[in-house]
Amino acid sequence: MTDGAVARNYALVGAALLISIVPLPRLLDLWQPPWLAVALIWLVLAAPENARLAVAAAAGLLQDLLVGSPLGLYALAATVLVFLAANMRPRIVSSPPWLRFLLAMLILAAYLGVVVLIGGWFGYVGSWAGIANSLMSGGVLILIAFLFLKV
Amino acid sequence: MTRGTATLKADRFRRRKGLSRAGECLLICLLSFGLLVVEANFPAIQKVRGIGELILVPVQATVRLFSGGFRGVQGYFRDQSSLMRENRELRTRLLRQDVDLQQMAVLKTENEELRSLHTLNAQLGSNNLTAETLPANPDPSRHRVTLNKGSRQGAYIGQPVVGSGGVVGQVTRDYLVTSEALLISDASHALPVMFERTGLRAIALGTGRRDHRLLLPFVPSHADVIQGDTLVSSGAGGLFPAGLRVGVVEDVRNSPAEAFLEAFVSPSANLESPRQVLLLRSEPLPPAGEPGPANGESPGAAAAGS
Incomplete structure (x- = not known):
């Protein structure tokens, strides 16, 4: 993979981070998708050699700083996500599209579960309803990524 | 190298790589968890966080x-x-x-x-009957209106109907609670009239036209009739009281070769859509001063409904 492609992949993760702090209209705000998680899943599937755990942790840490969550929360969740996605990648890429989507959703659910459980433990309030919204909007994003981006 | 050997080597590599990844993951997770614990228990770390956020200010x-x-x-x-x-x-x-x-x-x-x-x-006179027209005209070719007062209220056949502008027509049918009035513009209606200016008498015939114009036939061609002359009821025939406004001469056609001129009269009353009307009872106004001699009026031409 060329340096340009690597830079493009990391830029995508950076863009996901930036988008996650852009205030959306009130109606869409409830459906704020987990941009970083989706970007990381895409990175693992499309460019596994760039999907390093350290990169995921750094991106998660940046998200912690950007959104004001407890330091380490998103770092931990992003690391778990990349680990799971990287281990499941061979199965994911060889599966039919519906199973591929299902597995990606499973990884996303794990990521969101970590955020809610660990965050809740450290006083970072998150609701299951919000998680469900994020899961759904994240699912839509994953579908779009699978349809329009080369995975 | 056989295919089986290659697969085995790849599996070993993957497993080894997987193990190292698991270790790395564990390490990072522990570090992240540690960070969470430290931040939760040592508020001083907020300063470090502040420095980190300072870096992110441009972003x-x-x-x-x-x-x-x-x-x-x-x-x-x-x-x-x-x-x-x-x-x-x-x-x-x-x-x-x-x-x-x-x-x-x-x-x-x-x-x-x-x-x-x-x-x-x-x-x-105060004992007249006020009536309203009803939106019912079974025959559009005839100029007539249905009124909401009938014989029970005192309407009777031949009763003069007057609107705010002048003469409207006369009652031709009296039912129990409604009546039918023939308008002066109906082709079968004739009304004795008089020129207000000259006192000249004439008969105003309905033409049945959609513009409700009346025709003055048999007016001698030498008679003093000009456009804008006002016509009132002459009272002849005893049906309509004298002095009620009928209309204004709109058009005069006078040909020297003819013995009679033709004058068209535009009715003063709203005949297109009369709303409130008065049904006059037989208490006619005292006859207005009838200037000039009777001229051009047919003796037998009283208001007639068909």
């Missing part, structure tokens, strides 16, 4: 700039939509008020008509 500023633009666009569309909504509401209100205004104009006309009818009623 946040950029995002704010971007989202400000987004909000600006959003605000533009919101303003646009609120303006459109407001515009819609105002249009609806305008339409409603326009309808109100139209109703007001109708009421004003009606009020004026009622006032003049009231005055006329006072002039003609």
Whole structure:
């Protein structure tokens, strides 16, 4: 993979981070998708050699700083996500599209579960309803990524 | 190298790589968890966080700039939509008020008509019957109206019908609670009239035309008839009291070769859509001063309904 492609992949993760702090209209705000998680899943599937755990942790840490969550929360969740996605990648890429989507959703659910459980433990309030919204909007994003981006 | 050996080597590599990844993951997770614990228990780390956020200030500023633009666009569309909504509401209100205004104009006309009818009623005697027209005309080729007063209320055949502008017609059918009046513009109606200016008498025949014009036949061609002359009822025949306004001469056709001229009269009363009318009872006004000799009036031509 060329340096340009690597830079493009990391830029995508950076863009996901930036988008996650852009205030959306009130109606869409409830459906704020987990941009970083989706970007990381895409990175693992499309460019596994760039999907390093350290990169995921750094991106998660940046998200912690950007959104004001407890330091380490998103770092931990992003690391778990990349680990799971990287281990499941061979199965994911060889599966039919519906199973591929299902597995990606499973990884996303794990990521969101970590955020809610660990965050809740450290006083970072998150609701299951919000998680469900994020899961759904994240699912839509994953579908779009699978349809329009080369995975 | 056989295919089986290659697969085995790849599996070993993957497993080894997987193990190292698991270790790395564990390490990072522990570190992250440690960070969480430290932040939760040592508030001093907030300073470190503050430094970290300081680094991110330009990023946040950029995002704010971007989202400000987004909000600006959003605000533009919101303003646009609120303006459109407001515009819609105002249009609806305008339409409603326009309808109100139209109703007001109708009421004003009606009020004026009622006032003049009231005055006329006072002039003609107070025991006249006020009636309203009903929207029913079974034969559009005939000029007649249905009134909401019948024989029970005192309407009778041959009763003169007068509107705010002048003579409207006469009752030709009296039912129990409604009656039918023939308008003076109907082709079968004739009305003895008199020129207000000269006292010349004539018969005004209905033409049955849609413009409700009346025709004055058999007026000698040398008679002094000009456009704008006012016609009133002459009282001849005893049906219509004298002095009621009938119409204004609109057109005079006088040919020297002919013995009679033709004059067309525009009725004073609203015959197109009369609303309130008076049914006169047999108490005619005292005959107005009848200037000049009777001229051109057929002796037997009383108001006649078919």
